[in-house]
Amino acid sequence: MGPKKKTEIICRCNNISRETIEEAIRNGAHTLNEIFDTTSAGVGPCGGSCRRKLGPLLEYYLKHGEFPEKIVEDMTGKEPKKAGS
Numbered sequence: 397m398g399p400k401k402k403t404e405i406i407c408r409c410n411n412i413s414r415e416t417i418e419e420a421i422r423n424g425a426h427t428l429n430e431i432f433d434t435t436s437a438g439v440g441p442c443g444g445s446c447r448r449k450l451g452p453l454l455e456y457y458l459k460h461g462e463f464p465e466k467i468v469e470d471m472t473g474k475e476p477k478k479a480g481s
């Protein structure tokens with residue numbers, strides 16, 4: 397088995413893949429709340445443990461305009477800053 401890459405499941409509660417999340421972000425979900433609304437990731441019964449992956453993924457995209465090879469989890473649980481605010 398090679399690296400899982402895009403089919404990696406980010407939100408285990410709701411079975412949301414990285415691919416689904418990246419697509420939502422590309423389509424304009426540029427805050428965590430918009431990602432929650434669009435994909436239902438981050439709002440499962442665990443209370444949102446996957447947010448520490450969603451945050452950095454979103455932040456990286458807003459900064460670089462592309463997605464990182466590997467998501468570095470953010471253990472602080474902060475909402476990423478919006479570009480230009």
Ligand code: FES
Nearest residue numbers: 407408409440446
């Ligand atoms: S893993 Fe995403 S809300 Fe639980």
